Amino acid sequence: AFRQKSPKPSPLVNLKVQKESSKVVNMVDIEDLGDKVCYCRCWRSKKFPLCDGSHTKHNEETGDNVGPLVLKRKA
Ligand code: FES
Helix, strand or coil: CCCCCCCCCCCCCCCCCCCCCCCCCCCCCHHHCCCEEEECCCCCCCCCCECCCHHHHHHHHHCCCCCCEEEECCC
C-alpha cells in the first residue's frame, strides 16, 4: 500500500524574527530591568525578545511545551 510521508518539520527555530541579520542577539542592561519581565523562548512572539503569549498557540499547534524565561526581582 502507498503510504504518504508526513511533511518534514522545519529545521529552523527562528521563522521570522530579524531574518535580515546573520544572528539575532538581544542585549539588555541589568539596571534597566523592572521588577518582572518575560522573555520569549519560542521565537513566535510579535514583541520579541519579549513574550507576548504566542507560545500558547505554538504549543497547541505543534504539541510543543515551550514557555518564557521570567526574570523576577525578589520581593
Ligand atoms: Fe514566545 Fe511566550 S511568546 S515564549
